[in-house]
Amino acid sequence: MLLNSLFALAVVIMFAFALHTLTGIKSRLAPLVSITTLVAVAILCGMYDLLKPGVVLAYAVGVAAFAYSLYKAKDSLKEKLASFLSPGVVLFILSSFAMLLFMAMRQPLMTEWDEFSFWGISQKLLKIHDQLYTYYKSSMIGNSTPPGLPVLSYFFQRFVPEFTEWISFLAYDVLFFACYSAFTAAFEKESWNSAVMTYVFGFLVPYVFEVYTKIIYLEPVYMLTYADIPLGVVFAGAMAVYFFSENTDSRTILPVLPVIFFLTMIKDMGFALSCIVVFMAFFDMWVGRKEFSFLKIRGFFGKVAAAAVMLITALGTFLSWSMHMARVMERDPFALGGATNMGMVEMLITGVKELLIGPRSEKFQVITDLMVKAFFRTELSFLGSGIRIFIIITAVFAVAAVLNDKKGFLRTVTLYVTSLIGFVGYYVFHIFLYVYIFKDNAYELVSYNRYIYPYYIGWMCFGVFALCLAVKNGRRFLSKTALFCFSGIILVLFHVYTDYEYLFIGCAERNFATRRSIQTKADYLDDVINPEDVIYLYSGGDNGQRWFIYTHQLAENYIIEDFGVDTTGMTEEEIRTAYRQKLYTRFTEKGVTHVLIDSSSEFFIDTFGDLFDVPMDYVGLDSVAYYKVNYTDDWFSFSEVKGGVVK
Amino acid sequence: MIKRIEKIKAWQIFTVTALVFVLGFVMMCGYHCIRETSARKDGTLVTYTLTADDFELRDIKKTDDGWRTTNHDSQMRLEKEQKFSSMKFTMDYSVEPGEIVVYYKEPGDEHYSEQKRLWAQPVDGTDNRYIVQMPVKQVTAIRLDPSMFAGNNLVFGDFVFNEEKQIADYFDVTYTHVFCLVLYTLVVSACLKYGQEFLTKKFD
Numbered sequence: 001m002l003l004n005s006l007f008a009l010a011v012v013i014m015f016a017f018a019l020h021t022l023t024g025i026k027s028r029l030a031p032l033v034s035i036t037t038l039v040a041v042a043i044l045c046g047m048y049d050l051l052k053p054g055v056v057l058a059y060a061v062g063v064a065a066f067a068y069s070l071y072k073a074k075d076s077l078k079e080k081l082a083s084f085l086s087p088g089v090v091l092f093i094l095s096s097f098a099m100l101l102f103m104a105m106r107q108p109l110m111t112e113w114d115e116f117s118f119w120g121i122s123q124k125l126l127k128i129h130d131q132l133y134t135y136y137k138s139s140m141i142g143n144s145t146p147p148g149l150p151v152l153s154y155f156f157q158r159f160v161p162e163f164t165e166w167i168s169f170l171a172y173d174v175l176f177f178a179c180y181s182a183f184t185a186a187f188e189k190e191s192w193n194s195a196v197m198t199y200v201f202g203f204l205v206p207y208v209f210e211v212y213t214k215i216i217y218l219e220p221v222y223m224l225t226y227a228d229i230p231l232g233v234v235f236a237g238a239m240a241v242y243f244f245s246e247n248t249d250s251r252t253i254l255p256v257l258p259v260i261f262f263l264t265m266i267k268d269m270g271f272a273l274s275c276i277v278v279f280m281a282f283f284d285m286w287v288g289r290k291e292f293s294f295l296k297i298r299g300f301f302g303k304v305a306a307a308a309v310m311l312i313t314a315l316g317t318f319l320s321w322s323m324h325m326a327r328v329m330e331r332d333p334f335a336l337g338g339a340t341n342m343g344m345v346e347m348l349i350t351g352v353k354e355l356l357i358g359p360r361s362e363k364f365q366v367i368t369d370l371m372v373k374a375f376f377r378t379e380l381s382f383l384g385s386g387i388r389i390f391i392i393i394t395a396v397f398a399v400a401a402v403l404n405d406k407k408g409f410l411r412t413v414t415l416y417v418t419s420l421i422g423f424v425g426y427y428v429f430h431i432f433l434y435v436y437i438f439k440d441n442a443y444e445l446v447s448y449n450r451y452i453y454p455y456y457i458g459w460m461c462f463g464v465f466a467l468c469l470a471v472k473n474g475r476r477f478l479s480k481t482a483l484f485c486f487s488g489i490i491l492v493l494f495h496v497y498t499d500y501e502y503l504f505i506g507c508a509e510r511n512f513a514t515r516r517s518i519q520t521k522a523d524y525l526d527d528v529i530n531p532e533d534v535i536y537l538y539s540g541g542d543n544g545q546r547w548f549i550y551t552h553q554l555a556e557n558y559i560i561e562d563f564g565v566d567t568t569g570m571t572e573e574e575i576r577t578a579y580r581q582k583l584y585t586r587f588t589e590k591g592v593t594h595v596l597i598d599s600s601s602e603f604f605i606d607t608f609g610d611l612f613d614v615p616m617d618y619v620g621l622d623s624v625a626y627y628k629v630n631y632t633d634d635w636f637s638f639s640e641v642k643g644g645v646v647k
Numbered sequence: 648m649i650k651r652i653e654k655i656k657a658w659q660i661f662t663v664t665a666l667v668f669v670l671g672f673v674m675m676c677g678y679h680c681i682r683e684t685s686a687r688k689d690g691t692l693v694t695y696t697l698t699a700d701d702f703e704l705r706d707i708k709k710t711d712d713g714w715r716t717t718n719h720d721s722q723m724r725l726e727k728e729q730k731f732s733s734m735k736f737t738m739d740y741s742v743e744p745g746e747i748v749v750y751y752k753e754p755g756d757e758h759y760s761e762q763k764r765l766w767a768q769p770v771d772g773t774d775n776r777y778i779v780q781m782p783v784k785q786v787t788a789i790r791l792d793p794s795m796f797a798g799n800n801l802v803f804g805d806f807v808f809n810e811e812k813q814i815a816d817y818f819d820v821t822y823t824h825v826f827c828l829v830l831y832t833l834v835v836s837a838c839l840k841y842g843q844e845f846l847t848k849k850f851d
Contacts, residue, residue, distance in 0.1 A: 098829070102822060190851035192657060193837035193844075200834060216761070476850040484841060491834065501766070506823040508766055513745040513795070620798060622741040 002104045005167050008156040009096055009174060011059050012038065014066035016089070021069040021080050025255050028088030028185040028195075029241045031178035033255045035152075036262040038062055043151045043265060047324045051151070052130045055158040087195035088184035095177045095203075099222070103166040103173075108223045108504065109512045110165050116548035119225040120165070123150040124555045127163040134328045137558070146321045148265030149227055163555075169223045172230060176206075176222075179237030183461060185244035186468040194471050194480060197487040201464055204490050206233065207498065208460070209453040212379045215502045218511045222504040227267045228450045232457025234263045235273045239458065242281045243415075243465055248291045253306045256281070257313045264317040272429060273454070274314035276422035280462075282307040283418050287410040351432035366443045367434045371427065380449040380456070382497045389456055396463035399482050404466070404474040412466040419462050426455050515549060521598065521624040522553045524646040528626055531556040533594045536587065536629075538562065540601030550598070560590050579607050584636060587629060595627040595638055613639040622646060653847045660839050665832045672824065679782045680817040683732055686783055692730040692809055699723065699803040702791070713739075713802040716794050723791040728754075730809070731789065733780035735770065737804030738793060745795030749779040751786045759790055783809075 015038060016030035025033060038058040045054025073080045110120040122145070125133050132147050152175060153168040160167065180202030184195040206221045206229045221229065238259040245252040260277065263270045285292055285303045294302040294309075354364050375386040383389055394416070401412040430451055438446060467486070470479035500506035522529075529535075537559050539546045551559050565582050567575045586592070597604075600619040609616050612627065619625050625643030629636055686692035699714065702723035707716045731751065738747070747767035750759040767777035793801060844850045 106822065193840040193851075196833050196837040200830070477845075480841065480844075480850060484838065488834075500823045500826075505826045506821065508746075509769075510746045510766070510795075620741075621796060622800075 002100070004159045005100055005104075005156045005170055008059070008158075009100060011062035012174065012178075013093060015062035017080075017084050018062075018065035018069035019255075020084050021073050022065070023255075024247070024251060026185050026244060026246075027084045027086045028181050028187075029244065029255060030084075031089065031092050032175075032182045032237050032241060033258055034062070035175055035178050037258040039148070039152050039155050040258050040261050040265075042155055043147060046132045046147065046151055047320065049131060049135060051126075051132060051154070052158070055155055058155065086189055087187060087192040088181040088199065091184070091195070091199045092177045092181035095180075096174045099173045099177075100170055102505070103170045103223075107166045108169065108507065109515045110168075110223075110225060110552070111218060111220055111511055111515070112224060112226065113545065113548060115225050116552040118145065119149070119227065120168070121552045121555055122147075123153045123168050123225060124163045124552065126150045126154055127157065127160075128556055134325055144325060145227075145267055146265040146270070148262055148267075148270075149225065149230060151265075153225075166223075168225055172225065173222050175230065176202075176233050179233045179240070182237050182240040182244070183464065183468075185240060186465075186472045191471070194468070194483060197484050198464065198468060201487040201490060202233075202461070204487075204494050205457055205460060207494055208383065208490060209381050209449075209457055211382050211494075211497050213382070214497050215499065217502065218507055219498065219502050220504065223507075226450070228454055229457070230266050231263070231270055231273065232454035234259065234266065234270075235277065235454060235458035236461035238263055238274070238277045239280060239462060240465060242277070243284065244468075248289050248293065250294050250306070252289070252292075253294060253309060256310060260310060260313050261317045264314050265321065268318075269451070269454070271314055271318040272426060273458070274317075275311065276419075276426065278307055278310040278314065279422060280415060280418040281310065283414050284411055287414045288407060347432055347436050351428075351436065354435075355428065355431070361435075363443060364431075364435050367445070368431055370443070370445050371431050371434070374445055374448055375427070378445075378448060380453050382493055386452070386456075389460070393456075393459050393463050396460070396486060397466055400463065400466035400470045400479070403470040403479040403482065408466070408469045408473050411469065415462055415466055419459055423455055423459060427452070514545070517621065518546065518549050518553055518598075520646050522550070524624060524644075525596070525626050525642060528642045529554065529557065529594075533557050534590060534592050535559045535594045535596050536592045537596050537598060538600070538604060539598035540604060541599070546598060550596075558590075559596075560586070560592060576607050580611075583608065587636060588631070593629055594641070595629060597625040597627070597643075611637050613637065617643070619643070649847055652843055653849070655843060657836075657840065660836045660843075661832060664836045664839065665828065668828055668831060672828075673818065676818045680814060683783045683812070683817075686730055687811070692732060692783055694807070694809045694811060697725075697806045697808065699806070701725070701806075707793070707801075710800070713800055716797050716799045716801065718797045719795055721792065721794060721797075723793060724788065725790070726788045728785075728787050730783055731781075731786045732783040732809050733778060733812075734789070734791075734806055734808050735776065735778045735810055736806045737776050739775050739802040740794065741800035744793060744799060744801075746792070747777060747794070748792045750790045750792070751784070752788045754785060754787055756787070 012031065012035045016027075016034035019025050019033055020027045020030045038061065041058040041061060042051065042054040045051060045057060070077070110116070115121070122133050125136070126147070129136055133150070134147075149172065153171040156171040156174075157164055157167040180199050183202045184198045187195040187198070207219070209232070210219060210221050210229070238256060241259055242252060242256045245255070256277075260274045263277075264274045282303065285306065289303075292298070292302055292306075294306040297305050354360050355368075360368070377385055379385050381389055383392060397412060397416040401409050401416070404412055433451075434445060464483070464486070467479060467483050471483055501508065535554070535557050537547055537550055539550075539562075542562075547559070547561060563582065563586060565575075565578050567578060570578060597616075597619045599621065600616060605616050605618075617623070617625070623643070623645045626641045627638035627643075628641050629638055683692060702725050704714075705722045705724065706718045707714050707721035707723065734749065738744075748764050749767065750764045752759060753763065756763070765779040765781055767779050770776040770778050793799075
């Protein structure tokens with residue numbers, strides 16, 4: 001296991017070296033371009049059901065490019081190596097190896113709810129089937145999300161016999177470190193201390209938006225498979241790859257393309273963020289790259305062409321995934337699903353109309369009011385609510401603008417204005433999502449923080465990019481002081497609000513207690529559960545969490561959920577009959593073949609006890625039971641397959 | 648003087664900073680070692696053994712073959728003024744207990760608090776022995792919360808207090824220690840270089 005992830009990491013580094021040596025891209029930008037390109041190869045192959053060979057192809061591309069670059073650079077190898085091993089790259093390599101060692105020893109597990117409903121389980125299924133999850137049925141909720149992150153995880157464990165959760169975490173962390181390295185792109189060897197402080201800022205930025213008050217529970221940043229932090233960090237990374245490039249030709253644009261591809265493949269929202277990157281880059285080209293030519297096209301048309309190519313990449317990626325789903329799963333590529341089953345274009349048009357012209361529906365008005373209030377009131381960082389973060393980001397931009405040289409000043413102001421417009425667009429887009437797409441029932445902003453903070457992560461990083469530019473080209477002493485102070489303050493606040501025993505580095509085994517207990521039970525039944533079994537799980541008093549964890553643990557099986565029965569006005573006897581009938585109907589509908597009792601209850605034993613061939617034992621936290629369903633013409637019964645105390 | 652400062656190289660800054668941190672860590676561990684050893688010498692820190700029956704039980708019932716928790720917040724209290732540095736005990740359970748925590752009260756504390764707690768760590772090489780430890784302190788009471796779940800059948804062995812430690816145990820290095828060493832060496836070195844730049848007026 002260690003070997004495969006070590007090899008995958010080595011391939012990323014090798015390919016980064018090749019990119020730097022052969023194309024002249026800045027060394028600090030190379031790791032991000034490298035990892036996104038290699039994973040893109042795997043994703044594209046995966047969309048044609050060639051995922052397994054696709055990853056091998058990606059490995060081959062990386063190694064071959066490296067070999068070729070060694071050959072090409074054989075006369076000046078020492079210099080090339082020295083220029084490659086700039087502070088950002090050294091930090092990337094060090095962090096990645098350290099994290100790999102740590103993860104391999106500590107072996108943490110997934111702990112968050114939605115990791116079992118989609119984010120983690122999608123990766124497990126991908127590994128079990130060696131195919132994208134569009135190719136098979138499963139009890140996963142929602143498999144229309146693009147596969148960027150699961151394939152990234154697969155890239156690091158292609159040859160590992162069983163899906164390993166810590167390798168998934170490691171894959172994400174290597175991606176993050178590659179982005180942080182890109183953040184330091186302004187600095188060469190002599191400015192290593194500025195590179196360090198920028199890298200440390202990058203490392204802490206996920207915590208800035210995940211920690212709101214002093215943490216008293218596990219804060220799983222760096223051991224998490226959710227997409228929100230990747231969205232924010234790669235959004236910043238994509239902009240960094242463009243922003244810090246000092247070329248005035250297509251070499252500025254081409255490296256951004258794989259990062260945009262990957263960003264769009266993280267989550268549907270990645271497409272919106274990619275478009276915003278293109279928007280910001282286009283205007284930056286105006287003020288920052290006067291002598292610009294793209295593929296031999298100069299001036300205005302060159303810039304338009306460059307922006308068009310980036311936009312087409314983002315759009316093409318988004319559409320290719322929709323087309324893939326339509327082809328493989330027979331789904332409408334343009335339907336966003338959701339409450340009113342709207343297409344995306346339709347939603348945008350309706351939304352803009354309702355926002356600007358009206359009339360507004362009640363739901364629209366309520367949501368808009370809530371969103372405005374949330375910007376001012378909802379805490380999504382230890383720095384405070386949206387308005388405070390906006391003020392802080394503005395302050396960073398202002399300092400950067402003042403301390404920059406003339407060109408830097410223009411670029412900073414342009415970046416601020418375009419990123420502000422981007423924010424407004426992003427925020428309004430979410431109003432539309434809440435109104436038209438998300439669940440109809442309550443007028444509330446579900447998961448507001450997780451949907452909005454990716455933009456804040458990127459935005460705050462942009463401010464720091466502008467500051468880095470000032471350190472490089474502007475009033476060095478003052479900007480450097482500002483950069484150090486800003487990173488320093490974040491570091492201090494990080495310590496005020498967190499405790500190492502709640503972080504990935506110091507977290508205790510107890511956090512994985514429920515996971516381990518279910519793992520023990522599932523392992524006990526390992527020899528009697530077959531992948532074709534359709535299982536009804538009963539866990540008395542479960543709020544859904546144990547069901548989620550079981551679906552993840554027994555990822556190959558289809559596990560049906562528990563159900564309720566409306567028993568208003570019924571007598572006890574009627575209730576019993578109603579539940580029994582409902583169970584039978586449900587079983588026959590879903591084709592249930594087995595019953596797994598995680599823990600029984602008096603109600604369960606009273607209502608269904610007689611269906612079991614042997615009188616049911618009380619099943620508690622230390623025992624489990626597995627039964628086969630035997631169907632007769634119009635009824636059913638259960639016979640024991642295996643049961644007992646687990647340890 | 649400025650010339651000397653100018654000559655200092657990056658690797659020298661890193662090495663010295665890292666060394667300072669490592670030495671600081673060693674000295675702090677050594678200090679704790681000396682404090683405890685002298686407390687043992689003058690008899691204020693004593694090694695002794697108790698059983699589960701010596702604790703005041705709350706929400707945990709004694710059964711024929713052990714103990715059973717009756718809700719998610721079972722506690723075992725020991726009101727005893729003593730110098731406390733560690734408690735090692737054996738606990739078998741019927742289900743993963745989740746958090747095993749020991750709270751302690753110092754003189755003047757009226758209630759137990761979240762700031763004064765220790766998590767039980769498994770003892771290396773065993774699967775049912777646990778230890779809580781901290782640098783020796785004067786405490787007025789301790790409270791063991793053995794399980795987060797109700798219905799847990801527990802079997803306790805002896806509770807050994809303040810067992811003598813090997814010298815090496817005082818210098819135990821955790822992942823967190825290594826992480827902090829790396830992070831702070833980097834940050835402090837970066838700041839020292841900034842200081843160097845400031846003094847030599849040469850900003851890179």
